Amino acid sequence: MADFTAQVFQNEFLPDGGTDVHAIVTVTCTGAGQAGQSGAGEAAEIVIVDTSGSMGVVGIQAAQLAAVAALDQVLDGTWFAVIAGNHQGRLAYPTDSPELGMARMDSRARAAARVAIGSFYAEGGTAMGTWLELATAVFASVPSATQRHAILLTDGKNQHETPAELTRRIAAASGRFQCDCRGVGADWEVGEVRRIAVALMGTVDLIPTPAQMAGEFEKLMRAAMGRGVASADLRVWAPQGARVQFVRQVAPAVEDLTGRRREVNALTGAYPTGSWGDESRDFHVAVRLLAAKGVGQEQLAARVQLALGDEVRAQGLVKAMWSDDDALTARINPEVAHYTGQTELADAIQEGLAAKAAGDDRTATAKLGRAVQLAAQTGNDEATSKLKKVVDIEEAGTGKVRLRKSVDRLDEMALDTASTKTTRVKR
Structure with missing residues (x-):
């Protein structure tokens, strides 16, 4: 069973009249295990490959090697599928059913998926929203899969659907699965792909050359298979009248979680953080208290918890203490x-x-x-x-x-x- 711990780093001293409290909360997970192996639901993976005309022969060949490298890391028993994307999404594997679905990974399915990937060819335009729409439907075909993750590869701009269509499709996929996005070469738009990655709680990065795709896909899938905690929430309680100004993940990467808040009760909000492996993440929590206390008084400014479903697994307390000692209140926590x-x-x-x-x-x-x-x-x-x-x-x-x-x-x-x-x- 995964074990979580929480540490709080802050300067708890506020000047007379001060109301803003800032803290860094480090949450560490150990013993996460492997994806889909904890008994809390199954794991599902989709590899989404750009097969538009701009990929060309060299790009498609490298993408085929990358997709195979990713599938080689998928654990047996994991649900998986492969999507080929150009101006529309196409389920490349499995294709032996009239309905959308996924296959369980084993040696036979792995070999069949390799054959399907080997038939990719470059043709058509680019409409990434249709790829996300198809992935959402494919994941939905396996209700028992509670941990859903995809890798998306593109090499170009999203030119074959309107910005409104892409926005709608991203919104429809949000919360349904996580997606790590990678762009190869210099002809794609970072901001465009970052929109997808941020909404789907994933990462975005550059693969400079096609030859580097296989190594990156292998690394991404190996990391995904090492996340044995399907999903976790960061819960933040603040006292009556206080306002949580923001909640941000600040390490290993900056990610604003504020807009993801889901009300738990009148004083507590939950912020989804996605799946976890054996790792540490740092979160910056800022709270504005309703009113300042007198000098020498103290108050609990926030209670920060890591929760799996309704079960709280770790907790850190953010405190406020008012002082007239400038040496204490002027100190900035490193x-x-x-x-x-x-x-x-x-x-x-x-x-x-x-x-x-x-x-x-x-x-x-x-x-x-x-x-x-x-x-x-x-x-x-x-x-x-x-x-x-x-x-x-x-x-x-x-x-x-x-x-x-x-x-x-x-x-x-x-x-x-x-x-x-x-x-x-x-x-």
Whole structure:
């Protein structure tokens, strides 16, 4: 059985009149086991492969190898399916039934899926929403599968459905399954694919070349099979009159959970966090209390819990204590400071790249300069390395930079997709 623990990091001292409380809550899971093996429901996996005309012969061949590499990691007994996507989704495996469905993985099914994947060819346009719509229906065919995960690969822009259609289909798939999205090459839109990944509680990343697809798919599926906890909620209780300002996952990547809130009762909200393996995640919780207490008084500002269904498995307490000692109230908790900077770093990179694409060099320089400064302050060496390929850094400490005249689009995309990845605070 999986074991969860929670630790709270904060400066609990507030100045006289202060009402805002911030804390970093680290939740750690051990003994998660393998997907679908805990007895709490079965696991289901779908591999979604772009087979549009832009993939070409080389792209399709690499995608075939990647899909096979992913399926080789799927545990026997797991429900699975393969979808080929262009301007419409097509169930490539299993196909021996007049109705949509999935197959249980075993040696025979694995071999048959390999044959189906081997028949892929590049043709048609791109409408990723139709792929998600089909995946939603396929997952629904196995009600016993409580852990549902997909890998989606694309190489191009979503040009064969309207933005409204894509939005509707993403919304219909949200909450039905998790989806890790990957784009290969330089002709896809990071923001477009990120919309899918964020809504479906997955990740987005760049695969620079077709030859790297198989390794990435193998890694993704191996990680999915190691998540033995199908789903977990972060529950946040706040006292009467208080307001939860935001709940964010801040490590290993920045992800705003605020909009996912589901009411548990009048004082408690649940924030879905998806499936878990043996891992630690950091969450930034901010609460505004109704009113300040007097100097020397204290109050429980929030109760943060990790829950599996109705069962609470770990808990951390966020406290507030009012003081007139400036040495106590002015102290910034290092964990809160670190992750506040990391969140601002992600925003600065994305906003800077968007301004650069729009031809607004002034804003792009300011935002990317701030990103350089934040990356240096928070020790995010990966971000600094990627920023150096987009700007020339004159003074990292002050954020003084110059936009580079010639930038490889792959370098910009690598910076964009990595913008939400954070470095853990050193404790």
